[in-house]
């Protein structure tokens with residue numbers, strides 16, 4: 001067990017912050033998490049966790065807790081969004097788990113947060129602590145919170161999400177980039193999806209200017225994200241705007257009946273603009289570093305935002321433990337060098353995925369469809385993301401490892 005003679009503060013009790021606490025504990029290091037909300041409440045609906053992330057939870061003994069509330073997804077289907085024709089239907093080599101060595105779980109965010117926070121222990125999670133400022137004296141960092149209180153730490157990790165205050169403290173203002181897409185999200189119970197073919201699969205329904213992605217989560221509910229391509233720039237400051245009832249049908253009302261049934265099954269009240277952050281050359285300043293969306297917020301078209309936060313947590317914990325107390329600079333340099341290229345490659349792949357899914361009818365869309373029909377091609381395109389093990393591997397060039 002490594003001595004508790006270093007004090008680590010994590011800002012943000014989201015997926016990344018909580019996973020970091022577990023990964024460090026596995027290495028004998030305890031942290032304090034400071035979370036702005038008064039109770040742990042996840043924004044958004046659900047999340048799909050792929051093998052590059054789930055192998056960590058399996059390894060630390062949380063498999064049974066996840067199995068209780070997750071849906072284990074094994075088939076990926078691409079369809080034409082308008083006529084429902086199957087473009088490609090793929091499982092792994094007999095199963096996803098066999099192909100990639102760990103599960104693909106659809107999970108409600110509230111369930112995920114409950115499992116992680118219970119495993120961390122509420123005594124390490126300080127709620128209603130909204131960070132206002134940091135003061136780095138060179139030998140320690142003081143965290144100042146909105147409620148007037150403060151805390152001291154040897155090292156601070158900003159896991160405070162896509163609009164990170166720690167990132168702003170570190171870099172000054174840097175704008176988020178509107179990706180040209182916005183959309184609608186929801187969770188639909190199985191009894192409202194009687195038109196849905198292959199309800200156990202994760203499915204992309206694609207077409208010109210938009211797509212619907214959905215997957216099963218616990219109890220057979222489906223989490224969906226309907227993505228629509230809109231003109232850039234995004235016209236308002238808010239990332240989430242009010243939506244009128246039925247707005248989601250304006251563009252997709254003539255798509256396949258199963259699509260229409262799913263996207264109109266839940267009341268529509270919000271439109272989510274999809275933003276990302278430009279990749280950074282460095283994301284450490286002195287004794288402060290970033291993790292997850294704070295470092296590399298990305299659009300969700302590869303379903304990798306949460307998964308990359310989990311990878312970050314596993315790599316950062318190992319680097320801190322391996323370098324030991326007092327060698328923060330080397331540990332953080334090593335962490336960044338392992339994460340910069342891979343997260344950048346996933347960010348770019350996530351953006352271009354939407355471009356491919358939204359092609360207008362014509363030769364380019366025909367070529368895309370021919371490629372999506374081939375199992376080897378699809379597995380090859382997923383493999384560099386899903387087969388990666390952050391605990392044991394340095395990313396290869398294909399996995400994003402050579403981008404310095």
Ligand SMILES: Cc1cc2nc3c(=O)[nH]c(=O)nc-3n(C[C@H](O)[C@H](O)[C@H](O)COP(=O)(O)OP(=O)(O)OC[C@H]3O[C@@H](n4cnc5c(N)ncnc54)[C@H](O)[C@@H]3O)c2cc1C
Pocket residue numbers: 011012013014015016017034035036037044046047048129130131132159160161162164165185272291292293294300303304305306307309
């Ligand atoms: C609408 C939507 C849908 C998404 N869908 C998917 C998906 O299907 N699959 C996927 O992999 N990813 C998805 N993502 C992305 C995914 O949610 C994020 O990548 C992931 O949550 C990042 O984890 P994180 O821990 O870095 O940040 P977050 O989960 O955002 O956690 C940040 C935490 O920091 C806290 N915080 C913020 N500021 C402060 C402060 N000043 N002081 C103290 N605490 C603070 C917040 O309250 C929050 O708890 C989606 C994102 C959104 C917005």
